[in-house]
Amino acid sequence: VEDFDVVVVGGGPAGSTVAWALRDSGLSVLLLDKQAFPRDKTCAGWITPAVIEALDLDLEDYRRERVLQPIHGFRMGMMGGRVVQNDYGAQPVSFGIRRCEFDHYLLARCGAQVRDDWEVREATREGDRWLVNGVIRARLLVGAGGHFCPVARRLGARLGREEAVVAAQEVEFAMSPEQVRRCGTQARFPELYFCTDLAGYGWVFRKGAYLNVGLGRRDSHRLGEHLSAFCTQMREAGSIPDSMPDRFKGHAYLLYDCAPRTVVGEGVMLVGDAAGLAYTQSGEGIRPAIESALLAAATIRVAAGRYGLDRLRRYQDSLVARFGPRRGAGARGAPAPSRAKRWLAARLLASPWFTRAIVTDQWFLHRQQVGLKPMKMNEKN
Numbered sequence: 001v002e003d004f005d006v007v008v009v010g011g012g013p014a015g016s017t018v019a020w021a022l023r024d025s026g027l028s029v030l031l032l033d034k035q036a037f038p039r040d041k042t043c044a045g046w047i048t049p050a051v052i053e054a055l056d057l058d059l060e061d062y063r064r065e066r067v068l069q070p071i072h073g074f075r076m077g078m079m080g081g082r083v084v085q086n087d088y089g090a091q092p093v094s095f096g097i098r099r100c101e102f103d104h105y106l107l108a109r110c111g112a113q114v115r116d117d118w119e120v121r122e123a124t125r126e127g128d129r130w131l132v133n134g135v136i137r138a139r140l141l142v143g144a145g146g147h148f149c150p151v152a153r154r155l156g157a158r159l160g161r162e163e164a165v166v167a168a169q170e171v172e173f174a175m176s177p178e179q180v181r182r183c184g185t186q187a188r189f190p191e192l193y194f195c196t197d198l199a200g201y202g203w204v205f206r207k208g209a210y211l212n213v214g215l216g217r218r219d220s221h222r223l224g225e226h227l228s229a230f231c232t233q234m235r236e237a238g239s240i241p242d243s244m245p246d247r248f249k250g251h252a253y254l255l256y257d258c259a260p261r262t263v264v265g266e267g268v269m270l271v272g273d274a275a276g277l278a279y280t281q282s283g284e285g286i287r288p289a290i291e292s293a294l295l296a297a298a299t300i301r302v303a304a305g306r307y308g309l310d311r312l313r314r315y316q317d318s319l320v321a322r323f324g325p326r327r328g329a330g331a332r333g334a335p336a337p338s339r340a341k342r343w344l345a346a347r348l349l350a351s352p353w354f355t356r357a358i359v360t361d362q363w364f365l366h367r368q369q370v371g372l373k374p375m376k377m378n379e380k381n
C-alpha cells in the first residue's frame with residue numbers, strides 16, 4: 001500500500017487545478033483518472049477571461065500548439081426569432097479551446113504524481129485514512145470525477161436519481177475546406193439561440209478550423225428532437241454546413257442552484273461538477289470547477305494536515321460566499337413559462353440592450369464577479 005497526503009480523483013479542470021494549487025505546499029499529492037490522456041470531454045469549449053486569470057495561463061505558450069480562439073461577442077436570439085449581435089470590440093471577452101488539448105495541458109503542468117488510465121472503484125474509510133481500491137492510502141480524498149464522481153456517491157449523491165440535471169449534446173469536428181466555405185458562423189462571434197420554452201439553448205461555436213454544435217436543456221425529455229430541429233434551422237440559416245457528422249455525444253451535469261450534493265465530509269471534499277457547481281443561467285462549468293479547486297486548495301493549506309469535518313467546513317463556507325446560497329431542489333422544475341412570459345422573452349432576446357447588459361454581461365460573462373486569483377507560494381489564506 002502506498003501513502004499520500006492527498007489523493008485527487010479525476011484529472012479534468014477541477015482535479016488538475018487542485019493539484020496545481022498545492023504544488024508548492026509540501027504535501028504529497030496523487031491524481032488518478034480513469035481515462036488515458038489526452039482524452040476528450042463532451043463540452044463546447046468556451047472559457048471566460050476569469051478562467052485564464054485563475055489558472056495564470058500563459059496564452060502565448062498555450063496557443064503555440066493548441067487552438068485558442070478569441071471571441072469578441074455573440075450572436076443570439078430566440079430560435080426562429082430576430083438575431084442580435086453584441087460586438088465588444090478589440091479586446092476578447094472569451095476564448096474557444098478544445099477540451100482534449102486544454103485538459104491535457106493543465107494536467108501536464110499540475111506538478112502532482114499523475115496516474116491516468118486508473119479507475120477508482122472503491123474508497124473505504126480506515127480510521128482517519130482512506131483506502132482507494134485497496135492499494136492507495138490517503139489522509140484526504142478530493143472528488144473531482146465530474147458528474148458521476150465515485151467520491152460524490154460516497155458522500156451520498158444519488159447519481160442519476162433525484163437530481164435535476166442539464167442534459168446536453170454536442171459534436172466537434174475539423175471542417176473540410178468545403179465545409180469552411182459553407183459555414184456562415186464567424187469564429188469571433190459564436191451563435192447562441194434559446195429554446196422557445198426557455199428550457200435551454202443551442203450553440204454553434206467555431207474554433208479555428210473546428211466547429212462545435214450542440215444544445216443543452218434542463219429537461220432531457222425529447223432532447224434529440226430539439227437538437228435536430230435546431231440543426232435544421234442552423235442549416236437553413238447557413239450557420240452550419242449542409243453536411244456534417246451527426247455523431248453527437250451527450251453528458252449530464254448539475255446547475256448550482258438546484259444541485260443537492262453534500263460537498264464535504266470527514267477527510268473528503270468535492271470540487272467542480274462532482275459538487276454540482278455550474279452556473280445556473282449559462283451552464284458554464286469550467287470557471288466554477290477551477291474556482292472551487294482554488295478554494296479547496298486554500299482550505300487544505302489552512303487545515304495543516306488535519307482534515308476533520310470541522311476544518312473542511314471552511315471550504316463549504318467559501319463556496320457559499322463565492323457562489324451564494326443554493327436555492328435547493330425546489331428550484332429544479334420551474335413550470336413551463338406562460339404565453340405572456342414567452343412573448344416577453346422573445347421581445348427581450350431581440351433587444352440589443354437586454355442581450356448585452358443582462359444575457360451576455362451578467363448571465364454568461366459574470367462581469368459583476370471579479371475573478372479569483374491563484375494563491376502565491378506558501379500563502380495560507
Ligand SMILES: Cc1cc2nc3c(=O)[nH]c(=O)nc-3n(C[C@H](O)[C@H](O)[C@H](O)COP(=O)(O)OP(=O)(O)OC[C@H]3O[C@@H](n4cnc5c(N)ncnc54)[C@H](O)[C@@H]3O)c2cc1C
Pocket residue numbers: 009010011012013014015032033034035041042043044045046047118119120121144145146147148149150168169170214216250251252253271272273274278283284285286287289
Ligand atoms: C455538452 C456540454 C457542453 C458544455 N460546454 C461548456 C462550455 O462551453 N464551457 C464551460 O465552462 N462548461 C461547459 N460545460 C460544462 C463543463 O464541461 C463541466 O462543468 C466541466 O468539465 C467540469 O470539470 P470537472 O473537472 O469538474 O469534471 P470533468 O471535466 O468531467 O472531469 C472529470 C474527470 O474525472 C475522471 N473520472 C471520472 N470517474 C472516475 C473514476 N471512477 N476514477 C478516476 N477518474 C474518474 C474522468 O475521466 C474525467 O477526466 C459543458 C457540458 C456539456 C455536457
